[in-house]
Amino acid sequence: EAGVAQSPRYKIIEKRQSVAFWCNPISGHATLYWYQQILGQGPKLLIQFQNNGVVDDSQLPKDRFSAERLKGVDSTLKIQPAKLEDSAVYLCASSFRNRGRETQYFGPGTRLLVL
Amino acid sequence: KQEVTQIPAALSVPEGENLVLNCSFTDSAIYNLQWFRQDPGKGLTSLLLIQSSQREQTSGRLNASLDKSSGRSTLYIAASQPGDSATYLCAVGGGTSYGKLTFGQGTILTVHP
Numbered sequence: 006e007a008g009v010a011q012s013p014r015y016k017i018i019e020k021r022q023s024v025a026f027w028c029n030p031i032s033g034h035a036t037l038y039w040y041q042q043i044l045g046q047g048p049k050l051l052i053q054f055q056n057n058g059v060v061d062d063s064q065l066p067k068d069r070f071s072a073e074r075l076k077g078v079d080s081t082l083k084i085q086p087a088k089l090e091d092s093a094v095y096l097c098a099s100s101f102r103n104r105g106r107e108t109q110y111f112g113p114g115t116r117l118l119v120l
Numbered sequence: 121k122q123e124v125t126q127i128p129a130a131l132s133v134p135e136g137e138n139l140v141l142n143c144s145f146t147d148s149a150i151y152n153l154q155w156f157r158q159d160p161g162k163g164l165t166s167l168l169l170i171q172s173s174q175r176e177q178t179s180g181r182l183n184a185s186l187d188k189s190s191g192r193s194t195l196y197i198a199a200s201q202p203g204d205s206a207t208y209l210c211a212v213g214g215g216t217s218y219g220k221l222t223f224g225q226g227t228i229l230t231v232h233p
Contacts, residue, residue, distance in 0.1 A: 047223030
């Protein structure tokens with residue numbers, strides 16, 4: 006079974022530039038998550054999708070971050086314009102619920118460095 | 121707002137030692153608690169998931185316990201091996217949506233031969 010795919014794996018940009026990340030979840034997983042993991046910290050949820058609808062985006066900085074999940078499959082996360090403090094690893098995860106249990110499967114992440 | 125704290129931040133042990141990692145959370149209204157492993161440059165791998173109605177889960181040399189009332193969980197690793205070296209993250213599920221996870225900052229474990 007293929008895992009969660011993310012691209013690119015690494016990205017270096019200058020502040021005020023734009024950047025986009027892509028995620029392809031595990032086939033059949035209805036729920037998709039984007040997390041931000043700053044060095045030395047645990048991941049922080051940015052946005053959660055159920056199919057192509059947003060369930061929770063309370064911690065997404067909406068003035069610069071946006072995300073979409075077209076057709077309830079792939080998802081993109083965009084930052085425009087980027088700031089130095091956006092340097093982090095961006096993790097995508099997908100999950101399905103079975104008999105009340107839910108396990109999230111994580112992709113390898115995209116490591117972003119903003120100079 | 122849920123807050124998750126992990127102690128210690130880092131741990132270095134010789135091979136073969138048994139060890140305990142600690143996790144505490146502030147809001148006991150959780151759906152579940154998970155322990156993840158993260159290797160450098162890699163994503164997270166789920167190790168154990170404990171539902172809120174359960175008290176412990178075991179997988180091989182790993183045992184995780186949950187005490188909801190006191191807001192604590194422990195991950196016990198028996199007979200540690202160098203391959204166990206990684207960052208271990210505790211995450212509690214709950215809040216505004218079923219699947220939402222709140223993570224601790226992790227414990228960096230080094231097992232030296």
